[in-house]
Amino acid sequence: MAGTSSGIVAGLTAVAVGTVGFLAYRAQATVPAGLGGRPTASASPSATPTKAPRDRLHPTALPGSSGTGERVVYSVDDNRVWLVDERNRVQRTFRVNPGSVDPPVGQYWVSSRSNAVTGTDGLPIEHVVRFTSVDGVVIGFSAAVGGGDAQTVADPNVKTGGIRESRVDGEAMWKFATIGVRVVVIR
Template identity: 50%
Template structure:
C-alpha cells in the first residue's frame, strides 16, 4: 500500500470525524426530534421530490408490522420509504422519509451495515454523500445515499443500480443513526 493511499484514507477519516462533530454541535438532537412522524400516518405512495423531507408528511405510510425488532433501519420496497427505529425512545420511530430506489431492489431480509463512505461518486456520475451500504446481490451493491446537489431523480433504467437516494437532510439523519453493523430490514 503506497503512502498516497494511506494519506487519502487518513484525510477521508478526518473529514468524516470533523463533519460528524460539526453536525452534532449544530443541534443534531433538535433535528432528530423534529423528524418524528405523526401518529395519524396513513398509507401513501412513493415520493421522488428533491425537497427535504425531514418531517414526514401526514401521508407517510405506517411502519410495516413485519419490520423486525431492536434498533434498525427499515426499507419498504413497495412504498419506497425508510424508517429509523430506536426501541428505547418514545415514539420508537425517530424518523420516516421517502426515498428514490435504484433500478434493482434488494431481496427482503435483514442485513448489517457493512460499509460507509462520507463522500464519493455514484454509479450515475453524481457526487454523493452519507453512503451506507448494507447488501450485495448478483453483483449489485445496495445502500442509501444523498446526492450533494440534493436531487433525487429516477435511476437510468439501462443501468443496474442499487443506490437508494434520499434528500440531504434525511441522508444525514440516516448516516448519524446507522453506524457499521446496524441492522437494515428490507420488507416487501
C-alpha cells in the same frame, strides 16, 4: 541518498497499504451470502413476511412484523424508510427513490459507509450507507450532493443500487445507521 531511499520505501508502502485496503473493500462487497460473518438475508421466509401489514389510517406508520430493536426498515413497495430506535420508536420516516436493482426481502447489517463518492449514475453523492449487493451491484442509501433524488443514468444498461434520499434525510440516516446496524427490507 539514504533520505531518498527511505522516501521511496515510504511511498511504496503507502501505495501498497492503499491497494490492500481498496481490494479488501471490493472483496467485502462481493462476499457470498453466509460467508461475511453476519447473515445477509433471513433464511426463513416467515421471519420477514412477504408484505408486512400496513395501518390504512396511518400509511406512514411503521409496518407490523418489521422486527424489534434498533433498525432501519426499508419497504421496496412503498419506497419508504423508517429509522427505529432500540425501544421500537420511530425516530424518522421518509420517502426514497430506489435504484434499478432492489435488495431481496430479508435482514442485513450496515457493512460500509462513505462520506462522499461518485454514484454509479455519475452524480456526486454523500452519506452513503451500504448493506448488501445483488449480482455485483452494491445496494445502499445515499443523497445526491446537488439535492436531486432521481437516478439519472444515461445508459439503460447501467444497474444502480443507490436508494436516494433527500440531503436532510441522508444526514439523519448517516447519524443513525453506523456499521453493524440492522437493515430490514420488507415488501
